[in-house]
Amino acid sequence: MDIYLKNIAPNPLIGSLSIVGEVWKKELHLKPENYIHILAPSGSGKSTLMGILYGIRNDFKGELIIQGESVKNSSQEDWSKLRSSQIAIVFQDLQLLDELTAIENIQIKNQLTNAYTKDEIVKMAKSLDVYELLDKKVALLSRGEKQRIAILRSLCMQFSWLLLDEPFSALDEVNTQKAIALIKTVVTENNAGLILSNLYSDNYFDYTKKVRMA
């Protein structure tokens, strides 16, 4: 699934956009199965970009084209279809429900997409070392544990693109590597691409393209 960004400029950032950046007010073609790294210093609009790509934000000028169609006037229902079948995401703020258990948070997504059996979910949970946490309320988990649950939940669908907004910010090296291994497996199974945004340059994946936001 091709994604084109044509001269996009978020309304709140107009006037303060960096001229050296390769995203805002530029043309950017994100080809299928590409691994894109977005290098974005704080305040450069990294989460804003993720929000635009995921259809959460519509306050921008320019044109976002997904599957050959501009999404400027797409409805909530259109975005729901994309979010349940084409674009997966790990939010920077994770977007988990603290009152629910880890498994309930995962099941909310998996039940919608019917992506995996319970055995497969258990297997993935074990690979991220969160199996023992599944019946615990998210509120009781550490930031790192929550981040792994959010990663696991994001993978519970078939997708063309996986958006990762600072996905390993709270993980130690061992858990980061476990998460990377699982993500690579699932992305490969889906023949999908991924877009990872980070504050610094990294080598988590074999990126086909590195883009600077500022």
Added chain:
Amino acid sequence: MTTLKRLEWLSMKVNIVNILLQGKSKLGLLIAGFGILLSSFLIASVYQLFNDVSFILDKSEKEEGYQYLQISKEVGVSTSLGLSSPDFSVNEIASLKKQNFIEDVAELWSNDFRVYGRFGGNGFDMFFTSVKPDFIDADTDNFKWEIGQVEIPVIISNQFLTLLNHAVLPSQGRSPIPKIAIKQATVDLQLTKDGKRLRFKARVVGFSDRISSVLVPRNFLDYANNELSGNTQTRVSMVVLKVKDSGDKTLRKYLDRNDYDVNGEQLVVQKSKTVLKITLGVVFVFGFVILILSMALSLSQIKGLIYQNKDRIRMLILLGYSPAGIIKSLLVSIAKLLGVIIMLVLPFIWIVFNSVHSLMLTYTLGLPQLTIGVWLIPIAISMVILSGIFASVKKLIK
């Protein structure tokens, strides 16, 4: 927790509405549900009771929209002394017919001989009356007599039957007799006057709510009066009035002024009927108010639920749930709740009214049917609530 238990747990389905309800007070929703249950029951019951009341009190009047009063002349000292007649004169009947609040007048012609009946070894005195057929609120197909016919068809008052079954027979330690059995039996009759005697048999062919008497065909009464007393002019002891409103003040003043007695407390019945209908109306309004309050409460509870869950709903939408899907899940859950309410209300109504109707049958008040409206009212209420919630939720979630 063991791994096995955790696997079982994993198979648990996550319900969107449960997610929305998690950690929130359900008391308001429970009160709203109970209110809907109570108001549905009250409104459906009032509807059925209104139908039952009409069945009992209006069945003789319902088709035409008229009421019937049976009147007689008040028996005073002068009547007892023979100075005035207890019968209606031609002029008096003509005067009744002239009154604009009286639609029609029917004379109740009486027997001028003694009637003695025997049934089951018991003897008793009886009386006969006749009235024109269009005033009879009973099936008159078999109410015919020809000279030479031994069996006389009679129509008796339902009040007599009630008295017989609930006062006379129980006092003798005997069981009540159903209408169908009464129609099978015949009473041996002996009609006598001045040494003349005629023998007949009487068979009950119908029951009247309107006329408190024992009705026989007019040609039989004329024949018997002529044969036994030589009277060709059959006397009129009572009159039946057909009126639009038996509670009309002018009518009542007219009846009082002329010393006419209304039989069977029919005016009181009319007043009671009005009071009963007003009472039912009040209960209906009460039920309706509860319904409106319950609907408002359920709507505000659902709205509150959505406001309180804005973040959760937003998260569900971010995960790929469509707003329409969330609304559908919510409505399906509410529809299930309303379904449970209906499933509770309908059998309860069925049980209550079957008992009421059995009781009515025992007291020979007839057997009204459960109306289709009784079943439709709770369903219609649920549909209205569901539509209201749908409109409200759609606006909020979109």
